[in-house]
Amino acid sequence: MSENQSSRLSGFYNLSQPARLAALKAWAALTDEEEAVLAGARGLTLERGEHMVENVAGLYTLPLGIATNFIVNGRETLVPMVIEEPSVIAGASLAAKLARAGGGFVADVDEPVMIGQLQVVDLVVPEAARVDVLRHREELLALANEVDPVLRRLGGGARDLEARVLESTPAGPMLVLHLAYDVRDAMGANAINTACERLAPRVEAITGGRVFLRILSNLADRRRARARVTIPETALAFGEFSGADVAAGIERAWAFAAADPYRAATHNKGIMNGIDAVVLATGNDWRASEAGAHAYAARSGHYTSLSAWRRDGQGQLVGSLELPLALGIVGGATRVHPTAQIALKILRVQTARELAEIVASVGLAQNLAAIRALSTEGIQRGHMSLHARQVAIAAGALGQEITAVADSLIRQGEIRSDRAEVILHELRGQR
Ligand code: MEV
Numbered sequence: 001m002s003e004n005q006s007s008r009l010s011g012f013y014n015l016s017q018p019a020r021l022a023a024l025k026a027w028a029a030l031t032d033e034e035e036a037v038l039a040g041a042r043g044l045t046l047e048r049g050e051h052m053v054e055n056v057a058g059l060y061t062l063p064l065g066i067a068t069n070f071i072v073n074g075r076e077t078l079v080p081m082v083i084e085e086p087s088v089i090a091g092a093s094l095a096a097k098l099a100r101a102g103g104g105f106v107a108d109v110d111e112p113v114m115i116g117q118l119q120v121v122d123l124v125v126p127e128a129a130r131v132d133v134l135r136h137r138e139e140l141l142a143l144a145n146e147v148d149p150v151l152r153r154l155g156g157g158a159r160d161l162e163a164r165v166l167e168s169t170p171a172g173p174m175l176v177l178h179l180a181y182d183v184r185d186a187m188g189a190n191a192i193n194t195a196c197e198r199l200a201p202r203v204e205a206i207t208g209g210r211v212f213l214r215i216l217s218n219l220a221d222r223r224r225a226r227a228r229v230t231i232p233e234t235a236l237a238f239g240e241f242s243g244a245d246v247a248a249g250i251e252r253a254w255a256f257a258a259a260d261p262y263r264a265a266t267h268n269k270g271i272m273n274g275i276d277a278v279v280l281a282t283g284n285d286w287r288a289s290e291a292g293a294h295a296y297a298a299r300s301g302h303y304t305s306l307s308a309w310r311r312d313g314q315g316q317l318v319g320s321l322e323l324p325l326a327l328g329i330v331g332g333a334t335r336v337h338p339t340a341q342i343a344l345k346i347l348r349v350q351t352a353r354e355l356a357e358i359v360a361s362v363g364l365a366q367n368l369a370a371i372r373a374l375s376t377e378g379i380q381r382g383h384m385s386l387h388a389r390q391v392a393i394a395a396g397a398l399g400q401e402i403t404a405v406a407d408s409l410i411r412q413g414e415i416r417s418d419r420a421e422v423i424l425h426e427l428r429g430q431r
Contacts, residue, residue: 007076007102009068013090023067023395027078037338038064044337052336053231054388064281064339065089066346069096069123071104072227072361075323079345079362081277086386088273091369092362099368101235105356105361106228108352113159113182113222115327116192118203119213120175129175129207130163136206137161142197143202144179151191153303155303161198175201180222185352187328188287208378220324221299225360228320229368236317247317250309250368257305264305267367268297273320274366278359282347283333283340285326292324307367321364325356390416395420401427 005027013419025035040061049056067079067089071186079096081089099105123129133140144158151157160180168174179199179340181192196214203211236246257267272293276286306322329352334340349355373379385406392405395417401424408423409415 004076007068007078007099007178008136009078011086012066012068016233016382018064024078024315024346028348030342030345031291032374034342034345037342043339044152047340048336052333057186062280064343065366067092067096069093069100069359070358070365071096072107072148072358073102074104075348077348077358078346079278081362082276082281083244083277084391085273087383088277089371090368090382092274092365095365095368098200098231098235098372099229099365101232102230104229105360105364107226107357109225109325109356109360110223111159111182112156112184112186112352113180114188114192114220114328115217115222116179116181116196117213117215117217118177118179118196118200119206120203122169122179123173123175123207123209126165126167126175128175129209130165131162132206133161133175133177133203136202138209140179140199141305142204144181144199147195147198149193151184151186153180156182156191156210158182175207175209183328185329186331187326187334187352189216189285189288189326190331193330218288219295220288220292220326220327221296221413223324223326224296224322225325225356226320226322227360227364228318229356229361229364230312231319232318233311233315233317236372238276239377246372246376247311248315248369250319251311253307253371253375254307254309258308259304260342261303264297264303267371268306271323271363271367272371273370274323274362275323275359276364277348278343279327281340281343282327282329282355283335283343284328288326292326294326294404295420296322307364309371319364319368321358321360321367323363325359327359328352329355329358363401378404384410384415391417391420392424 021038022055033154044059049059062084063083064080064082067081070077070079140161141158161180162178165175181195181198183191193216200211200214217397233243233247236245257264261312275289279286297303306323309319312318328334329344347358373382388406388409389402392402397405403424404427409420
């Protein structure tokens with residue numbers, strides 16, 4: 001495997017699944033065992049599942065597809081994506097291909113600092129308790145640092161302690177402490193929750209109050225990831241659409257999301273289509289990413305777009321995305337789920353930072369694909385073929401019948417289950 005072999009696997013889409021897997025095996029230097037996991041012959045077992053969640057009664061599988069064409073910070077990258085929705089992976093690959101015309105994505109992330117919250121109640125004078133806590137700041141940080149000596153050795157640990165009074169809540173005033181804690185390559189929920197629990201008795205002694213909740217905040221806004229892309233407008237031309245028209249349409253589509261929460265929710269959902277698919281493939285917590293993203297989108301008090309798209313007046317379209325991303329490559333399902341391990345290997349990431357840079361880039365690519373389609377030919381055309389196949393399968397089509405029924409649905413321009421059943425019935429009657 002050469003470090004910078006191209007991710008521009010032209011024609012990958014048209015290969016058979018075994019040929020795709022073979023190409024991926026060569027690209028990422030997968031072992032026979034890893035190939036067998038991806039092929040579904042091995043992978044997550046019931047026994048392993050029992051170590052992940054409670055009351056295991058079975059397994060649930062989803063397809064893992066590969067988004068091609070990505071360049072992130074100059075590095076050629078294939079992106080494993082796990083998702084049930086058609087067109088997402090094709091969209092990401094197409095947008096990454098457009099981005100190549102401008103050199104790909106540039107991404108960066110903050111230090112991996114998570115926030116843990118302690119809710120202090122039953123205080124006589126909350127403001128005085130706040131001052132007392134801050135007077136003991138160094139002592140409390142040192143205490144938090146005792147929790148995980150391994151993390152400390154790796155350069156992580158407590159970074160900061162903030163305190164603020166919530167004067168008016170439905171349960172009266174309360175003091176809230178924020179422990180900022182560097183979790184290095186972990187997602188960090190366990191580390192931060194443990195640290196918060198460790199601080200609680202000492203905080204009670206200092207304040208004379210009672211520590212109630214002790215839990216991380218999913219609004220991980222000290223751990224943001226950013227991605228940016230600059231695309232020459234000429235590279236955006238297709239069909240009857242000029243590059244300038246496409247760029248102007250993308251900017252106008254973004255403006256709608258920037259101004260209107262109803263549109264912003266869908267716009268951001270499109271971004272999360274890409275983000276969640278990689279988060280899931282790598283065994284990370286996609287609900288945490290979702291919670292952080294949407295809370296961040298509403299940080300001004302007005303829910304808005306997570307991304308921005310502007311023409312620079314010099315023939316280029318510039319896109320950017322910023323959101324909190326708490327992702328790990330150690331601990332949790334990233335280590336336990338065999339496919340998650342393979343996904344990390346395909347991505348060639350050595351740190352949680354690199355993973356977040358790729359994930360933010362995929363989010364921006366996914367957004368580009370969606371608003372490019374919406375502002376030109378509409379979204380349904382791209383959806384049609386896989387959607388028709390799903391409708392055919394739902395109607396009972398098997399094997400080669402699936403393509404035949406789907407093609408017929410598209411030809412007739414009516415992709416509905418009742419039509420699929422009729423076509424299938426006719427097809428079987430002909431044999
Ligand atoms: C569909 O899953 C996602 C889109 O609705 C996103 C968008 O509207 O920007 C296409």
